[in-house]
Amino acid sequence: MAETVFAPWDDPTERPLIRFRNVTKRFGDFTAIDDLTLDIFEREFFALLGPSGCGKTTMMRMLAGFENPTDGAIELAGQDIAGVPANKRAVNMMFQSYALFPHLSVWDNIAFGLRRESKDKAAIAARVEEMLKLTRLEKFARRKPHQISGGQRQRVALARSLAKAPKLLLLDEPLGALDAKLREATQFELMDIQEKTGTTFVIVTHDQEEAMTVASRVAVMDEGRVMQVATPERIYEAPDSVYVADFIGDVNLLHGTATPSGNDTYAVTWAANEAPVQAASTRPLSSGQTCHLAIRPEKVAIHKDKPEADNAVQGKVLDIAYLGNLSTYHVELPTGDIIKAQVANTRRISRRDFTWEDPVWVSWTKTAGVLLAE
Amino acid sequence: MRRAILIAVPYAWLLALFLIPFAVVFKISLSDIALAIPPYTPTAKDGIWNMLSQLDFENFVFLTEDDLYWKAYISSLQIALISTVLTLLVGYPMAYAMARAPEQWRPTLLMLVILPFWTSFLIRVYAWVGILSGEGFLNQFLLWIGIIDAPLTILNTNTAVYIGIVYTYLPFMILPIYAALDRLDGSLIEAAEDLGCSRIKAFWLVTIPLSRNGIIAGCFLVFIPALGEFVIPSLLGGSGTLMIGKVLFEEFFSNRDWPVASAVAVILLLILIIPIVLFQRNEQKQVEDGK
């Protein structure tokens, strides 16, 4: 039997676990969340991505029960949760500031939530030990929070929120202070926990790679609004706005006007002295509509001589950014635009083909880019 | 060199204002009463060796023989202890409310707590005589609203002493507790609630332990001066109010028995050293904890 893909958001019969319905949150006359409508499904690993101050923490705080929406309603498993106090919600939150109890040891911090619901000392101890092991904190169990490092504190906060195995877990930047290796390991642990327990995760992160790695879906936010909600691949490959395209990863943007030139294909006039570029788009555009063509640097090829390609433009190498496994060539076009082309470093650096000021051609296919209407 | 000077300053202060006066008082406590000026013998005029050879502990022995003294010590301890607890019970909610008040109100509230210090302590205690006496404001008010038929006797009882001490030392309780609560990170309470605590439980498990240092500091700041309190029991207390501060005063000024009075003072100081040392420990621990 073929394994079914986990995509409850595509299934109209599926009931979401969390439902934001036209939620607005204002602090005084400042609008932190602006008319937000969003569904999150059970067993999802939902990532919130967005610039600082866009309202990610505020969203989580409403879910945890520390803020009430000014307008609209939030439903958890079909129930409106307005007025349900935080301690009565099957939700645990890991705070961005960790909020560890300074008067309790690491061990007691982790046991804190367990003690509230169970009297069985042995069960609590077993669970705490399990959490300590998971977060590799066994050695620090007896220390107070001010006696451990920042990354260790973050792990204590994570362990504490995981300990109760809640139905919904809110993680506000859970891995920001960890080193790359530990972060990767913890990401996989989180995904593993999620597989095993079926907990729904909502995670805030500033690390796009992390969002891409762990998330079932990603929401990109800006100034209190959700710009796009989609799977990581779709967010990356098919952003539906310039904002999302620009926010996630690196992108080349060409501004121009589109003219239909065939089946789902448009010619984009982007500079007076240059030939129009060809781009495919499933979203229809009207003739003469101004638009942006967004192309990821790794989809742009770089050549010495004019290549046979749908689109090719000549320029000269302005800058080379060496990233270890990859190099990004910044190619300046005669119009002054800069196109970034990313190439895998399959050869030693001393033997690369292009260097500064070299005249080169950059090319990409019709389907490489995404056409975004203004 | 600069370090040495910096360290020397507090020690010089301690020497001049505590150790030397204490040595003088201690010496007097070992002397005998005399009808002279000063009213004790021997003095340094008799020559140092001569003086030292005449000193003895007979005044301390006397204190153990007359049960007035140890009863006064016990009663003072009891009054100081009960007043400290009462002050804590009144002060904590006030400090809590202040720490929870909107940011822009807090300086005003803090000001209001400190405001009584702007008038003389003596005048404020006298004002309580006017409030608590048989024809005082309190009785008149209670009679007027009809809660009581006959005036209550509050003045010249231990109750009046408790009221006086709580009133006088309340700011010393409020300020350290407020300081502790003000520093308390609100997200800790949220975290406790998130992990399943009710409001009250979160208060017990997080707020109280985290304001512990403030509570301890406040209690010592009230207990230590209350133990030797003299003005409040003599103005508000009655003949039944036995406090060591009052005994000390009478010994000095009514009996003019400086040596016994000094012995009483030395013992009082010894009793106080215990809480003072404990208080210092607490403060030091707080510094070491980096909070």
Ligand SMILES: Nc1ncnc2c1ncn2[C@@H]1O[C@H](COP(=O)(O)OP(=O)(O)OP(=O)(O)O)[C@@H](O)[C@H]1O
């Ligand atoms: N209690 C509050 N009163 C007033 N404004 C607030 C309050 N809480 C949050 N805000 C504002 O709401 C906006 C969103 O805040 P929020 O904490 O949700 O941001 P965020 O997306 O989590 O940012 P970051 O990535 O920096 O953590 C911010 O501009 C913030 O200043």
Ligand SMILES: [Mg+2]
């Ligand atoms: Mg935040």
